[in-house]
Amino acid sequence: MRATVxxxxxxIRVEEVADPRIELPGDAVVRVxxxxxxxxxxxxxxxxxxxxxxxxxxxxxxxxxxxxxxxxGGLRPGDRVLAPFVWSDGTCAYCADGLHTSCPQGGFWxxxxxxGGQGEAVRVPFADGTLVRLPxxxxxxxxxxxxxxxxxxxxxxxxALAAGARPGATVAVVGDGAVGLCGxxxxxxxxxxxxxxLGRHADRTAVARTFGAVDVVAExxxxxxxxxxxxxxxxxxxxxxxxxxxxxxxxxxxxxxxxGGAVGFVGVPHGGSAGVDLGQMFNRNVALRGGxxxxxxxxxxxxxxxxxxxxxxSPVFDLTVRLDEVPAAYAAMDERRALKALIAF
Amino acid sequence: MRATVxxxxxxIRVEEVADPRIELPGDAVVRVxxxxxxxxxxxxxxxxxxxxxxxxxxxxxxxxxxxxxxxxGGLRPGDRVLAPFVWSDGTCAYCADGLHTSCPQGGFWxxxxxxGGQGEAVRVPFADGTLVRLPxxxxxxxxxxxxxxxxxxxxxxxxALAAGARPGATVAVVGDGAVGLCGxxxxxxxxxxxxxxLGRHADRTAVARTFGAVDVVAExxxxxxxxxxxxxxxxxxxxxxxxxxxxxxxxxxxxxxxxGGAVGFVGVPHGGSAGVDLGQMFNRNVALRGGxxxxxxxxxxxxxxxxxxxxxxSPVFDLTVRLDEVPAAYAAMDERRALKALIAF
Numbered sequence: 001m002r003a004t005v006x007x008x009x010x011x012i013r014v015e016e017v018a019d020p021r022i023e024l025p026g027d028a029v030v031r032v033x034x035x036x037x038x039x040x041x042x043x044x045x046x047x048x049x050x051x052x053x054x055x056x057x058x059x060x061x062x063x064x065x066x067x068x069x070x071x072x073g074g075l076r077p078g079d080r081v082l083a084p085f086v087w088s089d090g091t092c093a094y095c096a097d098g099l100h101t102s103c104p105q106g107g108f109w110x111x112x113x114x115x116g117g118q119g120e121a122v123r124v125p126f127a128d129g130t131l132v133r134l135p136x137x138x139x140x141x142x143x144x145x146x147x148x149x150x151x152x153x154x155x156x157x158x159x160a161l162a163a164g165a166r167p168g169a170t171v172a173v174v175g176d177g178a179v180g181l182c183g184x185x186x187x188x189x190x191x192x193x194x195x196x197x198l199g200r201h202a203d204r205t206a207v208a209r210t211f212g213a214v215d216v217v218a219e220x221x222x223x224x225x226x227x228x229x230x231x232x233x234x235x236x237x238x239x240x241x242x243x244x245x246x247x248x249x250x251x252x253x254x255x256x257x258x259x260g261g262a263v264g265f266v267g268v269p270h271g272g273s274a275g276v277d278l279g280q281m282f283n284r285n286v287a288l289r290g291g292x293x294x295x296x297x298x299x300x301x302x303x304x305x306x307x308x309x310x311x312x313x314s315p316v317f318d319l320t321v322r323l324d325e326v327p328a329a330y331a332a333m334d335e336r337r338a339l340k341a342l343i344a345f
Numbered sequence: 346m347r348a349t350v351x352x353x354x355x356x357i358r359v360e361e362v363a364d365p366r367i368e369l370p371g372d373a374v375v376r377v378x379x380x381x382x383x384x385x386x387x388x389x390x391x392x393x394x395x396x397x398x399x400x401x402x403x404x405x406x407x408x409x410x411x412x413x414x415x416x417x418g419g420l421r422p423g424d425r426v427l428a429p430f431v432w433s434d435g436t437c438a439y440c441a442d443g444l445h446t447s448c449p450q451g452g453f454w455x456x457x458x459x460x461g462g463q464g465e466a467v468r469v470p471f472a473d474g475t476l477v478r479l480p481x482x483x484x485x486x487x488x489x490x491x492x493x494x495x496x497x498x499x500x501x502x503x504x505a506l507a508a509g510a511r512p513g514a515t516v517a518v519v520g521d522g523a524v525g526l527c528g529x530x531x532x533x534x535x536x537x538x539x540x541x542x543l544g545r546h547a548d549r550t551a552v553a554r555t556f557g558a559v560d561v562v563a564e565x566x567x568x569x570x571x572x573x574x575x576x577x578x579x580x581x582x583x584x585x586x587x588x589x590x591x592x593x594x595x596x597x598x599x600x601x602x603x604x605g606g607a608v609g610f611v612g613v614p615h616g617g618s619a620g621v622d623l624g625q626m627f628n629r630n631v632a633l634r635g636g637x638x639x640x641x642x643x644x645x646x647x648x649x650x651x652x653x654x655x656x657x658x659s660p661v662f663d664l665t666v667r668l669d670e671v672p673a674a675y676a677a678m679d680e681r682r683a684l685k686a687l688i689a690f
Contacts, residue, residue, distance in 0.1 A: 093580075094604060094605070097605060099604055099605040099630060101628075101630065102604035102605060102629060102630065162632075250623075259439060259444060259447035260439070260442060260444040260447060262634075265623075265627070268627065269623040269624055269627050272619075272623070273618045273619065273621040273622070273623045274617075274618065276618040276621045276623065277618070278595075278614040278617070278618045278621065279614055281633070281636060282610070282613065282614050282635070282636040282637060283446075283636065283637060284447060284636065285444060285446065285447065285634075285635070285636035285637065285639075286636070287507075287632065287633065287634035287635075288626070288632065288633045288634075289607070289630075289632035289633075289634070290627070290630070290632075291626060291627040291628065291629065291630035291631070292627060292628060292630065294630075
């Protein structure tokens with residue numbers, strides 16, 4: 001079969017690889033129908049996150065079960081399924097707690113020895129615990145929205161929960177990438193009273209507005225902090241979603257939080273902790289929560305809303321490519337010509 | 346009157362100062378009956394926290410109202426009162442939220458222009474909002490326990506709440522100072538299933554055991570992390586209280602937290618944020634919450650328990666001095682010959 005492989009910085013290729021097969025009784029093989037490219041894939045593409053040459057890549061996919069191992073009880077060939085961006089056994093204490101990302105048997109698609117999502121098929125370990133079955137009659141038109149639950153929408157939801165987005169709250173979202181936009185949508189879904197998005201890309205903040213943001217702050221750094229404070233009567237936002245992952249974005253996020261508020265951080269941290277102003281957190285009781293989102297825990301609830309037409313994160317996809325065009329999709333996202341690329345098989 | 350004044354590092358004197366008087370209608374003048382020296386006062390004593398020569402010092406006191414301004418409605422001369430370690434107006438949005446430490450009109454005893462708690466009397470701004478009236482018939486024997494609510498016990502409670510101490514939780518407390526010990530007591534009061542204290546002073550960890558700790562880890566750094574993980578089946582503690590405020594203690598606190606857990610930090614941060622391992626927090630979803638404790642919000646609930654005999658933090662006091670002996674009490678605490686000194690007037 002064909003799959004996307006990373007050979008080095010800016011060297012992404014679609015090439016022939018071995019077909020996946022059942023290796024353990026809990027495995028399934030899933031034929032991918034929809035996948036996508038994540039902003040976090042760009043860290044590998046740019047060489048900032050190290051990868052071994054020849055590693056697979058891609059961690060978001062929807063597909064059809066092709067084969068199941070003898071130990072799989074809840075899935076059959078032909079089932080349509082959604083995969084969260086990590087696999088997990090579904091049975092450990094962490095999975096029971098809803099923190100599937102800490103499952104000791106879990107792993108990340110594309111890590112050494114595993115398949116990536118940007119390929120024609122994927123071997124799925126712990127298929128019963130990992131995959132979420134979709135209704136047989138799910139409308140194809142909903143698949144982009146469903147696919148977004150694999151990572152970006154679940155991650156935005158995690159940020160919103162961690163930050164304490166809730167009815168009555170003023171929410172600030174730092175970052176206008178796909179996760180930031182999904183954070184806006186998640187905060188809106190959780191009933192936030194007012195949502196401010198911090199971003200400087202007009203096409204993206206336009207999406208943020210359709211997702212529920214009422215204010216856009218294009219400034220950065222101290223100017224952004226001043227702008228958010230001015231918009232909030234000097235107080236800052238009850239809940240702040242940090243969806244970038246740089247020192248500057250963290251510094252901004254903490255600074256725009258209201259005293260007693262929280263920063264929900266989901267931007268993969270690149271750089272040190274210098275942006276974490278402990279003195280400010282201490283004096284103003286600003287909390288910092290979040291991390292890698294346990295998408296598997298959130299998907300059932302979010303999927304119900306997508307299927308019912310109450311939640312639609314699909315506008316984060318502004319480019320659709322075929323598998324052969326994936327390298328071009330990385331380049332388009334890297335050069336900010338595209339926000340997020342959907343791969344249709 | 347006489348009060349404690351700081352003139353420079355290791356230069357604490359008890360000297361004659363102007364008598365306090367009503368300056369604003371909301372003021373009260375309180376004659377101090379019990380005060381104490383805080384571990385955080387030692388930062389000023391050691392010259393780590395800057396003070397202007399001649400500043401007052403001390404922020405924990407119990408006393409009797411001597412005079413009230415025309416605008417004070419809830420207090421009369423003769424009332425026995427407890428002061429939290431900051432004053433606050435009691436009417437703003439932050440006070441209403443229970444975050445009195447962020448009151449825009451609030452302040453810290455001993456800051457320039459205000460009285461400190463380690464003196465014969467104190468002018469109390471916003472007396473109605475700040476002071477908590479004690480029952481007329483409160484037993485004198487309870488006063489050390491009541492006094493501890495002014496700061497250390499409320500701060501330990503804040504740490505325990507911020508960390509998420511609760512029934513069923515394993516709690517680790519980093520630090521065996523008065524706040525750490527009160528954190529143990531607070532976690533125990535909140536129903537924690539198992540409490541581990543990290544500290545190397547046998548006399549203090551002995552108090553921790555009487556407060557509810559079942560395990561003592563005397564190691565530091567990586568060895569402490571290993572010991573806590575061994576005690577918790579490799580997982581770490583659900584709730585970690587950070588009651589020191591150094592880079593090393595923060596690093597330890599984050600490292601001993603269970604995935605999905607939280608660090609409640611109340612140690613005044615001295616040093617930068619290098620101990621905040623964002624990558625670890627992200628990968629394991631460890632939260633960091635806390636800060637300066639809104640003691641005023643907690644005192645009513647904690648006081649009820651003290652008065653009912655259900656809560657007794659008074660063992661944190663292991664030295665009692667008269668006002669004249671306060672400089673010696675600082676030296677004793679600085680040299681770790683005393684944990685916390687009570688000043689009886």
